[in-house]
Amino acid sequence: MTDSSVPATGTADRDLRAFIAGLPKAELHVHHVGSASPRIVSELAARHPDSKVPSDPEALADYFTFTDFAHFIEVYLSVVDLIRTPEDVRLLTYEVARDMARQQVRYAELTITPFSSTRRGIDARAFMDAIEDARKSAEAEFGTVLRWCFDIPGEAGLESAEETVRLATDDRFRPEGLVSFGLGGPEIGVPRPQFKPYFDRAIAAGLRSVPHAGETTGPETVWDALTELRAERIGHGTSSARDPKLLAHLAEHRVPLEVCPTSNIATRAVRTLEEHPIKEFTRAGVLVTINSDDPPMFGTDLNNEYAVAARLLDLDERGVADLAKNAVEASFLDAAGKARITAEIDTYTAAWPAS
Ligand SMILES: Nc1ncnc2c1ncn2[C@@H]1O[C@H](CCC(=O)c2cccc(C(=O)O)c2)[C@@H](O)[C@H]1O
Numbered sequence: 001m002t003d004s005s006v007p008a009t010g011t012a013d014r015d016l017r018a019f020i021a022g023l024p025k026a027e028l029h030v031h032h033v034g035s036a037s038p039r040i041v042s043e044l045a046a047r048h049p050d051s052k053v054p055s056d057p058e059a060l061a062d063y064f065t066f067t068d069f070a071h072f073i074e075v076y077l078s079v080v081d082l083i084r085t086p087e088d089v090r091l092l093t094y095e096v097a098r099d100m101a102r103q104q105v106r107y108a109e110l111t112i113t114p115f116s117s118t119r120r121g122i123d124a125r126a127f128m129d130a131i132e133d134a135r136k137s138a139e140a141e142f143g144t145v146l147r148w149c150f151d152i153p154g155e156a157g158l159e160s161a162e163e164t165v166r167l168a169t170d171d172r173f174r175p176e177g178l179v180s181f182g183l184g185g186p187e188i189g190v191p192r193p194q195f196k197p198y199f200d201r202a203i204a205a206g207l208r209s210v211p212h213a214g215e216t217t218g219p220e221t222v223w224d225a226l227t228e229l230r231a232e233r234i235g236h237g238t239s240s241a242r243d244p245k246l247l248a249h250l251a252e253h254r255v256p257l258e259v260c261p262t263s264n265i266a267t268r269a270v271r272t273l274e275e276h277p278i279k280e281f282t283r284a285g286v287l288v289t290i291n292s293d294d295p296p297m298f299g300t301d302l303n304n305e306y307a308v309a310a311r312l313l314d315l316d317e318r319g320v321a322d323l324a325k326n327a328v329e330a331s332f333l334d335a336a337g338k339a340r341i342t343a344e345i346d347t348y349t350a351a352w353p354a355s
């Protein structure tokens with residue numbers, strides 16, 4: 001785990017972190033298994049001593065330190081291997097929602113990779129029942145509204161694409177909370193165009209297209225996501241900063257980027273926070289949203305990601321509130337839901353004592 005949380009820079013930082021802690025937020029790019037808390041992962045690891053995943057929280061923190069993106073995926077899959085029953089799925093999902101509620105997340109689109117669980121023997125129908133049960137409990141008990149993004153683990157190939165789009169569009173499986181369709185995993189050696197037929201089927205079924213792109217490959221991958229997969233938002237899009245025409249296109253067509261600053265450092269996609277292109281995005285007028293991606297694995301949480309963004313963009317409370325409103329605007333929540341959370345953000349910000 002790289003502790004890349006931003007060092008406190010004095011009272012201003014502490015005040016801003018206090019503001020962020022209470023600020024109502026929406027999160028659009030955060031992974032189901034990647035959000036499993038160290039407590040949950042340790043508990044699951046203790047049940048499966050054959051696993052490489054340590055059950056001791058200290059050792060787990062070291063285990064979550066990655067030499068490169070491929071290593072991150074290897075560690076990620078070792079945690080996926082721990083999730084073996086629908087009850088594991090339900091518990092993990094409920095706990096993720098509880099962690100979000102503690103950070104005042106009112107709405108989140110959680111990326112789930114059903115293929116990875118069904119191929120490991122979890123019954124698809126039981127899997128869907130587990131996530132839907134957790135979603136309804138979380139909304140009732142925490143007030144946090146969860147929606148699902150199902151993503152294809154691209155490196156697993158077209159077999160995984162077929163299974164993912166089948167589960168996402170077949171009414172016997174499609175969960176009520178499903179709103180979007182994505183593409184995750186390594187980008188190198190996994191060109192986006194091959195997945196066009198599967199995204200076409202998902203879009204035809206009313207799902208929104210939100211593939212990862214430009215995280216570990218160049219701007220051409222982001223162009224492919226836009227033109228071939230009809231992306232409405234881009235996961236990361238980090239390399240877009242290398243192509244002024246792409247930046248201009250994203251800004252002109254208000255295609256939001258799901259920016260995950262600490263993730264990009266932890267997976268070595270970006271060398272240092274100071275070099276992160278988030279400033280270029282805002283300067284080009286691109287709609288930037290702030291997300292945590294796989295928070296416990298990256299030694300961060302959504303509140304810390306807002307603090308990182310505030311430091312990199314030199315934002316005050318109002319600027320941070322604008323970032324939170326960007327995520328609400330870019331979300332697939334209905335208009336009434338967007339108005340409700342936006343109003344909450346404005347009320348909270350207006351009531352915050354001027355520093
Ligand atoms: N920042 C990220 N950027 C990209 N993806 C991310 C990120 N964070 C989390 N993920 C997730 O990592 C998984 C990757 C799974 C994968 O590659 C794979 C390959 C071969 C076989 C199998 C299998 O299941 O058999 C899975 C995906 O589920 C994706 O949602």
Ligand SMILES: [Zn+2]
Binds near residue numbers: 184235293
């Ligand atoms: Zn991601």
